[in-house]
Amino acid sequence: MKTYSFKINGKDYKVAIGEANGKMLSVNVNGADYEVELDQAPAAAAGDNSAGAFARTGLRSNAEAEVSPAAEKPAAEKPAAGAGKTVKSPLPGIIISIDVKEGQAVKRGQKVAVIEAMKMENDILAESDGTVTAIHASKGDSVLEGADIVTIG
DSSP states (O other): OEEEEEEETTEEEEEEEEEEETTEEEEEETTEEEEEEOSSOOOOOTTOOSGGGGGGGOOOTTOOOBOOGGGSOOOSOOOOTTSOEEEEOSSSEEEEEEOOOTTOEEOTTOEEEEEEETTEEEEEEOSSSEEEEEEOOOTTOEEOTTOEEEEEO
């Protein structure tokens, strides 16, 4: 396995890329194992199914990679600083539903979204009473731990 270090939005991630089998790839992110499907099989040297086949991606082993804001998916317009409390994803996964709309009043503990992680659905709850001022994620989005989901003002 080839190991990489990333810093995304100020959070450190250790990523180990394992063997590729066609379009399937084994990946370990901060100790959690994942099987991911690539858009296309990597162009590897004959018989090379190792992480070395991904050298052409521009990633450097054990290097810090900073993700620029331009590389991130554009989010809904964010409120001014101090205009609310952002509800963040508690773990990496895929957004199954967003259960609130901008302008909607919410109570602390109310479900605002559902995320699927490791084949389990997890409710994401409002941490305070208020009004939803922004929605930062959409159904089907793949998010990392700590990603903004909604802002409650």
